[in-house]
Amino acid sequence: MTHKIAILGASGYTGAELIRLIATHPSMEITALSADRKAGMQMGDVFPHLRHLSLPKLVKIDEIDFTHVDLVFCALPHATSQAVIKKLPSKIKVVDLSADFRLRDLAEYEKWYGKPHSAPELQGEAVYGLTEFYRDDISAARLVAGTGCNAATGQFALRPLIAAGIIDLDEIIIDLKTGVSGAGRSLKENLLHAELSEGAHAYAVGGAHRHLAEFDQEFSAVAGRPVKVQFTPHLLPANRGIVATVYVKGDPKVIHKTLADAYKNEPFIVMLPFGEHPSTRHVRGSNFCHVGVVGDRIAGRTIVIAALDNLTKGSSGQALQNANLMLGEDETAGLMLAPVFP
Amino acid sequence: MTHKIAILGASGYTGAELIRLIATHPSMEITALSADRKAGMQMGDVFPHLRHLSLPKLVKIDEIDFTHVDLVFCALPHATSQAVIKKLPSKIKVVDLSADFRLRDLAEYEKWYGKPHSAPELQGEAVYGLTEFYRDDISAARLVAGTGCNAATGQFALRPLIAAGIIDLDEIIIDLKTGVSGAGRSLKENLLHAELSEGAHAYAVGGAHRHLAEFDQEFSAVAGRPVKVQFTPHLLPANRGIVATVYVKGDPKVIHKTLADAYKNEPFIVMLPFGEHPSTRHVRGSNFCHVGVVGDRIAGRTIVIAALDNLTKGSSGQALQNANLMLGEDETAGLMLAPVFP
Amino acid sequence: MTHKIAILGASGYTGAELIRLIATHPSMEITALSADRKAGMQMGDVFPHLRHLSLPKLVKIDEIDFTHVDLVFCALPHATSQAVIKKLPSKIKVVDLSADFRLRDLAEYEKWYGKPHSAPELQGEAVYGLTEFYRDDISAARLVAGTGCNAATGQFALRPLIAAGIIDLDEIIIDLKTGVSGAGRSLKENLLHAELSEGAHAYAVGGAHRHLAEFDQEFSAVAGRPVKVQFTPHLLPANRGIVATVYVKGDPKVIHKTLADAYKNEPFIVMLPFGEHPSTRHVRGSNFCHVGVVGDRIAGRTIVIAALDNLTKGSSGQALQNANLMLGEDETAGLMLAPVFP
Amino acid sequence: MTHKIAILGASGYTGAELIRLIATHPSMEITALSADRKAGMQMGDVFPHLRHLSLPKLVKIDEIDFTHVDLVFCALPHATSQAVIKKLPSKIKVVDLSADFRLRDLAEYEKWYGKPHSAPELQGEAVYGLTEFYRDDISAARLVAGTGCNAATGQFALRPLIAAGIIDLDEIIIDLKTGVSGAGRSLKENLLHAELSEGAHAYAVGGAHRHLAEFDQEFSAVAGRPVKVQFTPHLLPANRGIVATVYVKGDPKVIHKTLADAYKNEPFIVMLPFGEHPSTRHVRGSNFCHVGVVGDRIAGRTIVIAALDNLTKGSSGQALQNANLMLGEDETAGLMLAPVFP
Structure with a gap:
């Protein structure tokens, strides 16, 4: 049919x-x-x-x-x-x-x-x-x-961790880098090639990006109490692709296992081996999201990185x-x- | 099976x-x-x-x-x-x-x-x-x-014209621009990002590129007599994509019709309306080749432009x-x- | 003062x-x-x-x-x-x-x-x-x-040759590639990063670009008779830089010597050794114009290539x-x- | 002389x-x-x-x-x-x-x-x-x-704050994005244009980057006690430019004033008005470093962003x-x- x-x-x-x-x-x-x-x-x-x-x-x-x-x-x-x-x-x-x-x-x-x-x-x-x-x-x-495309990326990195109660809910930072196609085909000076290529900058710094409303709603619902994250998006000289570098406090091995378990039957979420992390180039044009976990040199701190194609x-x-x-x-x-x- | x-x-x-x-x-x-x-x-x-x-x-x-x-x-x-x-x-x-x-x-x-x-x-x-x-x-x-990827692009622009005998065989110039992935994943200084991005340059100028051997063989076979073209490839700050701008002497309308007839049943060759011409961006990642024809302001001169993805x-x-x-x-x-x- | x-x-x-x-x-x-x-x-x-x-x-x-x-x-x-x-x-x-x-x-x-x-x-x-x-x-x-920035580039490649009477005035083709800043800071869909990066395309094909008016005026004045060239500009995914690949009929060594003599005291025109040719990357942000000459494998045909920064x-x-x-x-x-x- | x-x-x-x-x-x-x-x-x-x-x-x-x-x-x-x-x-x-x-x-x-x-x-x-x-x-x-170029960028954002004792020394995160020229002209697969353009990825995640040794040495010396920061560099599809997004705990206005006072006579450090932040594109090819401060929506959290050209x-x-x-x-x-x- x-x-x-x-x-x-x-x-x-x-x-x-x-x-x-x-x-x-x-x-x-x-x-x-x-x-x-x-x-x-x-x-x-x-x-x-x-x-x-x-x-x-x-x-x-x-x-x-x-x-x-x-x-x-x-x-x-x-x-x-x-x-x-x-x-x-x-x-x-x-x-x-x-x-x-x-x-x-x-x-x-x-x-x-x-x-x-x-x-x-x-x-x-x-x-x-x-x-x-x-x-x-x-x-x-x-x-x-x-x-939201940024909201999706951040949630793939964080939802199972919040649900499992294994990270500090008051100490989450999402530093995200996105390609420009997420802004659409609109005629704005800051989307011109000459204004974007060969560089990078943050935008909507300090809590101004609308996708925060989704983070607030979803993370709070999962946690069963209010959760507010810090979120700084950056614009890349690239058309497609988002990579979110997420800083959390929690045990890296536990975090990796929790994510791996959560996604083990998901057709589109590819969990990388512990210590590896993804690149936007490796998901471009596809519906896959790659997720990686690395432990910091400071005990009890973990970096979770998720990458996907914002348009797909x-x-x-x-x-x-x-x-x-x-x-x-x-x-x-x-x-x-x-x-x-x- | x-x-x-x-x-x-x-x-x-x-x-x-x-x-x-x-x-x-x-x-x-x-x-x-x-x-x-x-x-x-x-x-x-x-x-x-x-x-x-x-x-x-x-x-x-x-x-x-x-x-x-x-x-x-x-x-x-x-x-x-x-x-x-x-x-x-x-x-x-x-x-x-x-x-x-x-x-x-x-x-x-x-x-x-x-x-x-x-x-x-x-x-x-x-x-x-x-x-x-x-x-x-x-x-x-x-x-x-x-x-060869360049050889394919040039031939899609030219073979039906040479076969039909409607262009001057001694006055063909192929000015081609190609992305860098055609050079493969080899470790060469001139393939580094820092050497390539934000610019362009010609290479193998004057008849040195090996794909000329294919042009010589194929065009001569089609014409039934030796044909030698001029061919200048240029390297683009792009990974995929070739666009060949081909200068010929012949009537633009006849040239467009000849190509359109030759390709009318081809699943992968997309003939553009007369006066339009292609971009590498519109074939990226696909097996399609777009071909366009524009008449020059000088009577009897025509520009044929073909674009395809070199890796596909x-x-x-x-x-x-x-x-x-x-x-x-x-x-x-x-x-x-x-x-x-x- | x-x-x-x-x-x-x-x-x-x-x-x-x-x-x-x-x-x-x-x-x-x-x-x-x-x-x-x-x-x-x-x-x-x-x-x-x-x-x-x-x-x-x-x-x-x-x-x-x-x-x-x-x-x-x-x-x-x-x-x-x-x-x-x-x-x-x-x-x-x-x-x-x-x-x-x-x-x-x-x-x-x-x-x-x-x-x-x-x-x-x-x-x-x-x-x-x-x-x-x-x-x-x-x-x-x-x-x-x-x-015009394109007009300047083409003239640096050609004026001394036309003045010297050593090339065929009816057979000049300028295939030019330019960065996007020449189009200014204007809000046009075709200047967006997402429409430009990672590819290339021709524009104003067939004699439609206004800089042709300058070529016509100047080359005709130098030659003492009407001269009309073919000119195809292409847009690069780069902000600055023009490289003009110019196809002429004339002896390559004579052409190189004529240009070298014309520019030998010029502070900003850098003549490359015979057989070498320039890149836009090597003039970016500067007032220099690099000019190179290569002989084609077909006797009597020469490629002259000039590069400069369109904004400088x-x-x-x-x-x-x-x-x-x-x-x-x-x-x-x-x-x-x-x-x-x- | x-x-x-x-x-x-x-x-x-x-x-x-x-x-x-x-x-x-x-x-x-x-x-x-x-x-x-x-x-x-x-x-x-x-x-x-x-x-x-x-x-x-x-x-x-x-x-x-x-x-x-x-x-x-x-x-x-x-x-x-x-x-x-x-x-x-x-x-x-x-x-x-x-x-x-x-x-x-x-x-x-x-x-x-x-x-x-x-x-x-x-x-x-x-x-x-x-x-x-x-x-x-x-x-x-x-x-x-x-x-180190990354070490310089992070220090311009942080040294006066650490010296003034106005931020939490145990809660500093430097999320940094750098162009590729910092890696030099070396022949490595991960520096090829085809591996870098149109995307981004982190590297040396979790405390593996050698510039951490400089952060440790300098920040500890300034603070008069051991200071260890988190530091995640990312590679951009750009040749020049570093932007460091630094997350600290401290009052945003005090932080801005402290930096502005520290740099008010510096010829090369340009302090942006409170709430503004820099882009790598605006320092390219120059010896200037732009520094901006934004307060987060979460009280007591501040984002300091510094940008400079890694080669200059x-x-x-x-x-x-x-x-x-x-x-x-x-x-x-x-x-x-x-x-x-x-």
Whole structure:
């Protein structure tokens, strides 16, 4: 059986990445693509790397006939996403890649995103889309909220440790380095090649990054008490890839074993041998997340490092993994592509 | 039916790329991997991006039992390749990725590669591996010689034009720009990041590049008379990708139509609309080659531009495409992966 | 004696580059900086790499008191430049970095830039700013028109050859590769890091690039008859640097000797030994232009390759070199900085 | 008066950087350059970006006549450096860029560098070359030991804070990102462009990096008690630049004021306004170090970020700054070059 898929907001990087992945999916067919400003264009003109595919023309959302659509990927900006999703026929399954349905506490949403939530009734049914930890809920969900790409990376390093109660919850630092595609295809001076290549810098330092809202929500829920981490993202001169260097207090061997046990049956989480650590280059273009653990020379301190591709495992690959579950397909369908190196 | 595959020289970039592609191939199984200096290691230690795969351990060639091997990919350096292939059981099909069997004239081989050919008897049965132009011969071959990556790019731009007799054969210039992975994983000062990033330079200028031997052989064969082109490769600060800007004398519209007709049924050659031209970014990680044609402001002059990924369509993807034909499989099996962008 | 300098349009890359160079100039003092949209800001906030300098605040042009200004660098967009310069006090010397005064034929200006020239009376006194070939005129000029960066590179490779009559004037091809800073700090999708890194593509193919107007004007003037070249620029994943690979018909040794003789006393043109050729990396951040000559394997064909930094020798360095002449200073003052490598 | 300078080990990146800086120094003349394997070559052939300079030919160290040499920059590998420096005439001043004389405790040297020190008598007179903190000693020294580039960056962020006793000495984490030129021009697989571009990874995780020996020595000396920090370096796809993100416990405003006071008269340390933080791009090619301070959302936690160019302020620029002091010149001579951006 082939599932009919619509992608809303197909002219951004996450939309294009969804199409790349679905192109070799055995049981999905893309039947509609929307892009507001680029409506009327062919996808191959907006993203020439997809020229070889036969794809529907880009249209405005209003022009889509949703009658036979089984699942919608919504790759629109936050705030827009809410407004669009609440108008969709309620029988359609939805995977939202925006931030709109990630935060269960509506006050937190308003605090971090600067305006009230406009679809609070939908928030109630939304499931947080970190597949490895919400698998059953996602399988049964109608609406799944894709996680932040940085939030996913940090959680893969930390959730099992917090759950196991083996690290100091008040002393967690996530120093994260990310490629630039996470910022999307937007026209901003700080995303120009001339402003980014051959260097690095931190941004949103000191607790200003919105993905902290996800860390706060998820880590506190896992711990059963409030947990606040420090989080400093840095921008790399690279398009894809996130590496999170996480500093914790706890025994390195216990930490490694806890993570290895937690992930031993996960198809996409690759646990490295103790003492080894990952590189963004080795997950690029794939849905894999590599996790490594190293003990510090100071006893009782451990460094956990996780790496994934922000557009794949951090966003569109995760979305497809969730869609597979929601549609009753093999969770890994269309997602076993090996990373592209070099 | 599953074909049993061995890859010799698996510790280089083309070996790794073969494994990446075969990882999702429906009817191939890798049963042996060789790597001389890295024998005894796991592939995931040599190339951590392949860590998620179950692969045979790297061994020396002598340790491989070829009894049940159906096809060998030989990704060894030239000269070594000859010596190894002539010792293989004669029933095994071979796709060689080195330069050893590309040149039908043994004197040309000696001239360009600096030593006599050591397996002249095998040269006689080798088929030149440019799939789109040698498809029938490849399907029937036991030994196929993969082309040079630059040689493939230039030929996709030019062969149909030379065959059709619509361009001046004495006035062809190929100005080519290539990523660095074509030079392999070798330890050379000029391949260091610090020597390459943020700049560009020509190399092998004036007729010194060995892929000229392939241009000479193939273009002369197609034309039925000697053809010598000018060819200047340049090194880009990029890992994958070749773009060849080809200057010819001939009518641009006729040239575009001739190429479009030649490639209209080709699954991997994407002909762009007249006046458009390709980018290496839009073929990265894929087996596609994009070809564009633009007329110059000077009447009777045309620029043909072709772009492909040197490791995929220019090398390992081409090799797999040929292997599919040799094994009676669908030519596109394992090769329809969309390019990775951005 | 210290010359008082104003820079109009200081918030772009060429403006910042002028400040970088003037920072160590022995006899220039920057007394005014304009930037329309960023008026009121400190230069160190617009360009943090200049934070260590004491510089005037950015203001609107109308706010500048030009009474004591000796020379103005005008780094404004074309069309705007004309309008501004014609309002400046006529005693002030002006180096214009835009395209507005490069073309002596006003009809050519209108053809290439799409609107009539608004300061035709000034065009009459403007001197084309390719220092090495207009040195005397520049020394005496009030208004000097900086050249296009690509136009400068191509001319360094070709002017002495055209003047000497030793190459075929109807068979010149300039295949040029340029870094992205030449496009300025403008918000365009095709200048984003994610759209540019790790690849290359041609643009303005077939005779569409405006710098062709300069090639046409200058080469025809040197030859004494119309000369039209082919010119294909390519965009590199690099910020600075242009390398022009120029294909000509003529004797390589004669060509090398002609260029070497032409440049033997030039402080900024470095002629490489016969058979060697340059890299953009070896001129980065400097006012030097490296020129090399290689003979092709086809007799009578020669490749001339020139490399320079588009922001320095191709733009702001050239502008300062011209300003030095106009002010009676040593032509090399502030410009002998060695290239930055790696 | 012109000082006669010899550079030993001139064929590496730090040697080339010294020449770049000295090229515009008002009172230094390079009279000898050594390079063991490249003896007999011209510097312009080893580093074509220096082609425009008249420089002595590369020779072996034994061939240098040190009679009239005033100061030697020793840019040799560690261990080699000791052996060479102890043979130099004792009247010659020496700035060593290797690790050989950085550690006052010879046992620490042996522990971190794996072999006994071979010139212990010289270690006694060596001064640690962090100019801003050892200025008087350096002015009087015959032998100055250049610091590690990472060690310098971390110390600029931390020394005044440790001296002032305003941060928790047991809770310091330095998460550092560095360009690749710090590893030199050595032929290692992990320095190839194809292994580095478009990604990032940590290395020497958990306390394995040799620059920790300098942190231990210096911070403990400043604090008057043992101080051990955590330090994780990461490799960036960039040639130049280090940014250190330092996590401390202490009041952010007090920390900012302490650093601002400490550096208010320093010509090369640029303190950013509270809440701002630096980028490697804004110091590239210069001797400046930018330092910023941001308070975390968790009270009592502060992030200090320092950025510098590893080849300039982190190595050759620091060396020249020290040499200026040792020779009685203005400390900033030859070093006021503005950063190169973009």
